[in-house]
Amino acid sequence: MIQYLDKKIVQKIRTDAPKWGIGRDGYTLRGGAPSSIMILLENEKRFRRVMYWCFSNTGTFFVKINGKELVIPEHMLD
Numbered sequence: 499m500i501q502y503l504d505k506k507i508v509q510k511i512r513t514d515a516p517k518w519g520i521g522r523d524g525y526t527l528r529g530g531a532p533s534s535i536m537i538l539l540e541n542e543k544r545f546r547r548v549m550y551w552c553f554s555n556t557g558t559f560f561v562k563i564n565g566k567e568l569v570i571p572e573h574m575l576d
Contacts, residue, residue, distance in 0.1 A: 503561060503568040509538040555568065
């Protein structure tokens with residue numbers, strides 16, 4: 499079952515994307531690949547790296563919190 503991020507994003511920053519998480523075929527590994535986006539969630543003090551899965555020609559952004567992968571709806575990152 500897909501779980502979605504339900505906390506408010508209060509700040510976004512862009513950094514250089516780390517160079518790991520992409521397979522030789524160009525698709526992401528099962529654990530996802532890091533993006534260049536980092537987010538600060540409501541009532542938190544540290545930024546979290548936004549990850550993504552890429553299958554075919556489309557990507558899905560998510561963040562890992564307490565070992566759970568929470569999908570971030572696209573409108574929250576605009």
